[in-house]
Amino acid sequence: MARRVLALAATAAALRPLLPKRSRVTTRAALTMHDYDYDVIIVGCGVGGHGAALHARSQGLKTCVLSGGDVGGTCVNRGCVPSKALLAASGRVREMSDDDHLASMGISTNGVSFDREGVAKHAEQLVNKVRGGLEGSLGRLGVDLVPKFGVYKEPHVLDVGNGETMTAQDIILAPGSVPFVPPGVEVDGETVYTSDEGLELKHVPEYCAIIGSGIIGLEFADVYTALGAECTVIEALPKLMPAFDREIAKTAERLLLTNRGVDYRTNVFASKVTPGKIGEKPVIIEMIDATTKEHVETLEVDACMVATGRVPNTKKLGLEEAGIEAPRGFVQVNDKMQVLDKPDGDVIPHLYCIGDANGIQMLAHTASTQGVSAIENICGRTHVVDHESIPAACFTHPEVAQVGLDEDAAAERAEKEGFELGKAVSHFRANSKALAEGEGDGIAKVLFRRDTEQILGVHIIGLHAADLIQECANAKAAGTTVRDLAFTTHTHPTLSEVIDGAFKECVGMHSH
Numbered sequence: 209m210a211r212r213v214l215a216l217a218a219t220a221a222a223l224r225p226l227l228p229k230r231s232r233v234t235t236r237a238a239l240t241m242h243d244y245d246y247d248v249i250i251v252g253c254g255v256g257g258h259g260a261a262l263h264a265r266s267q268g269l270k271t272c273v274l275s276g277g278d279v280g281g282t283c284v285n286r287g288c289v290p291s292k293a294l295l296a297a298s299g300r301v302r303e304m305s306d307d308d309h310l311a312s313m314g315i316s317t318n319g320v321s322f323d324r325e326g327v328a329k330h331a332e333q334l335v336n337k338v339r340g341g342l343e344g345s346l347g348r349l350g351v352d353l354v355p356k357f358g359v360y361k362e363p364h365v366l367d368v369g370n371g372e373t374m375t376a377q378d379i380i381l382a383p384g385s386v387p388f389v390p391p392g393v394e395v396d397g398e399t400v401y402t403s404d405e406g407l408e409l410k411h412v413p414e415y416c417a418i419i420g421s422g423i424i425g426l427e428f429a430d431v432y433t434a435l436g437a438e439c440t441v442i443e444a445l446p447k448l449m450p451a452f453d454r455e456i457a458k459t460a461e462r463l464l465l466t467n468r469g470v471d472y473r474t475n476v477f478a479s480k481v482t483p484g485k486i487g488e489k490p491v492i493i494e495m496i497d498a499t500t501k502e503h504v505e506t507l508e509v510d511a512c513m514v515a516t517g518r519v520p521n522t523k524k525l526g527l528e529e530a531g532i533e534a535p536r537g538f539v540q541v542n543d544k545m546q547v548l549d550k551p552d553g554d555v556i557p558h559l560y561c562i563g564d565a566n567g568i569q570m571l572a573h574t575a576s577t578q579g580v581s582a583i584e585n586i587c588g589r590t591h592v593v594d595h596e597s598i599p600a601a602c603f604t605h606p607e608v609a610q611v612g613l614d615e616d617a618a619a620e621r622a623e624k625e626g627f628e629l630g631k632a633v634s635h636f637r638a639n640s641k642a643l644a645e646g647e648g649d650g651i652a653k654v655l656f657r658r659d660t661e662q663i664l665g666v667h668i669i670g671l672h673a674a675d676l677i678q679e680c681a682n683a684k685a686a687g688t689t690v691r692d693l694a695f696t697t698h699t700h701p702t703l704s705e706v707i708d709g710a711f712k713e714c715v716g717m718h719s720h
């Protein structure tokens with residue numbers, strides 16, 4: 209669908225009636241008609257870029273993805289995929305080392321051992337496989353995958369190095385994010401590291417400090433404790449796991465930290481971290497009170513995992529030079545994913561930004577959903593992502609999953625909008641399947657409007673919570689009421705009956 213140069217000498221005005229609508233040049237350089245190389249060029253080949261490219265091809269757009277040599281991006285190479293491989297392997301070790309749990313089912317083992325290199329290899333092989341699949345799908349669908357790094361110049365134009373440019377009717381920026389390392393923290397990649405290096409599992413430290421109790425910190429604590437490490441979690445905010453619903457965070461604290469002997473500090477800032485040398489010199493962590501800023505403690509550990517959030521990977525994208533303001537690197541977008549020149553500013557024509565770089569929600573599936581949405585908008589069908597219906601999960605053992613508002617936010621909305629907040633909780637301990645697995649810990653909580661009976665949020669901690677949340681997310685997105693959900697049938701005996709119980713509870717029905 210890309211168009212050839214038509215007539216450089218003719219004015220845009222003279223040619224306009226002859227051209228199909230989408231090939232009109234609408235920018236300041238509109239005096240010359242361009243024939244773009246592509247209908248759409250996507251900058252970045254992470255899950256966001258990949259999702260956008262697949263949808264672009266399904267809409268018949270001539271599509272190019274600039275990968276910068278990093279096909280798969282964070283999720284595939286340094287994120288979701290290797291972390292889930294480590295969690296799967298270490299989860300088995302945890303299960304098989306739990307003599308009491310096994311004995312309760314009549315099982316005993318002669319002890320379990322693991323080979324660190326073998327576990328690391330499992331993650332590496334999975335990364336290669338998934339990356340191969342992602343690359344293959346682009347090739348099969350006829351997407352041009354170019355290993356160049358794109359720099360935005362002006363509407364329709366990207367600089368791809370060596371004085372070359374590439375052009376497209378529309379450009380989608382999907383450059384993702386990189387780990388944030390706080391000032392004072394020195395990363396050597398060996399004894400002090402971020403998830404980028406941690407996922408290689410070059411060693412399992414005997415004693416590890418994890419800075420940050422977000423999802424990355426929790427997932428790594430799960431892996432390390434399963435593999436026998438002792439951990440201390442350091443969190444700057446007054447409460448652990450600030451991204452979770454308060455009640456769920458309390459249960460998570462017990463199940464994921466206290467019950468495993470994980471030590472933690474809250475309201476404490478890791479202000480200075482000095483790397484050590486494996487087996488020779490400890491890592492030194494200096495901590496200050498987050499409120500008074502006074503030194504409170506110095507910790508010596510074998511390794512320190514820095515899990516203090518992520519920042520947009522937008523520094524070298526040419527935004528500032530193009531007059532686009534991106535506060536702290538976050539590209540500002542409207543609800544159609546169109547880039548704005550500043551917060552609440554004007555739309556930059558033919559430029560979109562999806563995924564971690566816009567900071568709306570740093571999740572893989574959000575990035576690809578936004579990619580699909582951007583393509584819909586490019587094709588002229590207005591589409592807005594319902595971010596409040598996108599679920600999120602933390603793949604610890606047990607898992608934690610959520611969609612929509614947490615209880616504090618739901619209460620705030622109820623007060624502001626003048627409706628009564630409903631809440632129902634059901635327990636994994638009353639579920640036959642969970643008990644059969646010997647995994648009765650956990651709860652599911654549904655928050656809803658009593659007037660419309662619509663879901664505001666669902667929060668689950670328990671076995672396979674990440675799978676269980678999907679039904680709730682779909683229901684929330686579709687606007688299904690808790691009453692309608694309470695009358696649906698859930699397979700027996702499955703974990704989904706935990707959710708069934710919560711829906712029934714919402715409307716005063718008994719489930720057992």
Ligand SMILES: Cc1cc2nc3c(=O)[nH]c(=O)nc-3n(C[C@H](O)[C@H](O)[C@H](O)COP(=O)(O)OP(=O)(O)OC[C@H]3O[C@@H](n4cnc5c(N)ncnc54)[C@H](O)[C@@H]3O)c2cc1C
Pocket residue numbers: 251252253254255256257274275276277278279280281282283284286287288289291356357358359382383384385403424521524525562563564565569570571572573574575603
């Ligand atoms: C340890 C870890 C575990 C995670 N686990 C999960 C999980 O289980 N589930 C989940 O939903 N999310 C998870 N995430 C988050 C998820 O990885 C990100 O939300 C997701 O990768 C964002 O996708 P993206 O396409 O926006 O960016 P990225 O995946 O970061 O991809 C962007 C790509 O663009 C490239 N690039 C940047 N600039 C340019 C340029 N100018 N030209 C060409 N290429 C460029 C980058 O090199 C990169 O390859 C995890 C993250 C981490 C760190």
Ligand SMILES: NC(=O)c1ccc[n+]([C@@H]2O[C@H](COP(=O)([O-])OP(=O)(O)OC[C@H]3O[C@@H](n4cnc5c(N)ncnc54)[C@H](O)[C@@H]3O)[C@@H](O)[C@H]2O)c1
Pocket residue numbers: 390419420421422423424425427442443444445449450451476477478479515516517518569570571600601602603
């Ligand atoms: N399963 C998943 O979906 C998954 C898994 C991993 C990562 N991710 C995404 O990746 C992103 C980054 O995750 P994350 O866990 O690194 O970030 P996060 O922002 O969720 O958590 C970082 C934590 O570190 C704390 N912190 C920051 N600086 C500190 C300091 N100097 N001392 C002590 N504490 C400090 C913050 O208060 C915060 O609680 C998140 O947006 C997350 O959604 C998702």
